[in-house]
Amino acid sequence: MPLLDVQDLAVTLQTQRGPVRAVRDMGFTLERGQTLGLVGESGCGKSVTALALMGLLPENARATGSVRLNGQELLGLPESQLRRLRGDRIGMVFQEPMTALNPVHTIGRQVAEPLRLHRGLSASAARREAVALLDRVGIPDAARRIDGYPHQFSGGQRQRITIAMALACGPDLLIADEPTTALDVTVQQQILELIRGLVQERGMALILISHDLGVVAQHVDRLIVMYGGSAVEGGPTRTVFADPMHPYTLGLFGARPHLGRARGERLATIPGTVPDLPDLPPGCPFAGRCTFTIPDCHTTVPPPAPVGPGHHARCIRLDAVAAARAAPGRNTA
Incomplete structure (x- = not known):
């Protein structure tokens, strides 16, 4: 049984011009330890696909088909059950850390939150684990800076903090949606290498969403090219690049x-x-x-x-x- 099995996934949005299909007949499987890239122009359906997997679609959207995680059907699950999965079995790194992080809470509180919610750790134990996570993702002097606020960190450091949050509970699946947007090339490479290393270290599956062909060429094993909400081509990354x-x-x-x-x-x-x-x-x-x-x-x-x-x-x-x-x-x- 694959870790993630997506079959005939379709997402319909209700708009002023009537219902439109933002994602059409999407299907793929992903095993533990495998990496998959979704590429295409802006608006092709990459992020909507990720939101459907997470159960975070907007109110005007409806998903049909099948999304199974470890054999459990996710589409149609009550929100209370989806909340138990998000941040626990599925982690997500959003493309803009300043909107993903709460500006009025310390980073330590935000990294510790999934540990307290999903693992039942005490405040002190969650704080110790948060320090270890921040140190692991490369935040310098994490024990001292854990009480800092998002605006006190650089863009690259904020992205590292969101990665620590996504990985806090050791998820089976990590979704990284344009995780290096607006970062300079050097920091971008550091973030991508960090994600790849953590995926290998923890045996997770990874879905990397990007419009940067160079990024996916270096960091994923399999590739799906999307256009107009459809997966128009897919296969091993080297094969698709060599023989599109x-x-x-x-x-x-x-x-x-x-x-x-x-x-x-x-x-x-x-x-x-x-x-x-x-x-x-x-x-x-x-x-x-x-x-x-x-x-x-x-x-x-x-x-x-x-x-x-x-x-x-x-x-x-x-x-x-x-x-x-x-x-x-x-x-x-």
């Missing part, structure tokens, strides 16, 4: 800057713009922006098709994509 097959993945990878480009050379771009969720076609969400679009693409929901060992893509024109990739000089973005 979905037209959106090809366009996304083709737009990356590369060393050695001629001065003044323009980056490749994907034609068109990302449509609003209510305007997505009923078939493939990438239809219309894709150079391989045919009329059926607008109406046919493409099933995941195998393109290699553990590697799949949702496209009804994979043969045409493969032929175009084989043609010299052809830009398939």
Whole structure:
């Protein structure tokens, strides 16, 4: 039995223009110790997927399908039971620590809170454990600074504090949603290495959400590329990077800057713009922006098709994509 089993997950939002599907037919499994990356442009459904797993969707959202953690179905659980899981069996690192941390409480109180709620530790025991956690995530002089407030720490240190909070109870699953947003490159690398080391040390599963292809290339074993709320391609990270097959993945990878480009050379771009969720076609969400679009693409929901060992893509024109990739000089973005 996998640690996390997500099948046919869909999230529908009620908007002024009627119901729209923010996540469509999402499915994956995750074993203890495995790492999975979710990548795609802003608005593609990455964070909504994470919120659905945590049971933290907004009131105007409804999730259907199945999300099982250690065999227990999470969708439909009462809020009281979800609260017992959040911060205990599932930890989450949010992308902006200043909104995740309470500015009027000390960091020690906030790191100790899940230990008191879920582990039943006394105030003194929780404080000792909080000091150890803060020290483990690299907060200097943690025993003295535990009574500090969030504004007294740097951005990188605040992110380390949120990681300590997420890891306090030793969760089975850690979800990191853009954990290095607004951090400089050096601190970003330190935070990502910290997360990777802690995941390996504690044998957790990790879902890393990012729009930074370089980040996921270095830090996850498997990769799912999302567009318009759908998982358009997925597989082992090295395989997807070496042999992308979905037209959106090809366009996304083709737009990356590369060393050695001629001065003044323009980056490749994907034609068109990302449509609003209510305007997505009923078939493939990438239809219309894709150079391989045919009329059926607008109406046919493409099933995941195998393109290699553990590697799949949702496209009804994979043969045409493969032929175009084989043609010299052809830009398939």
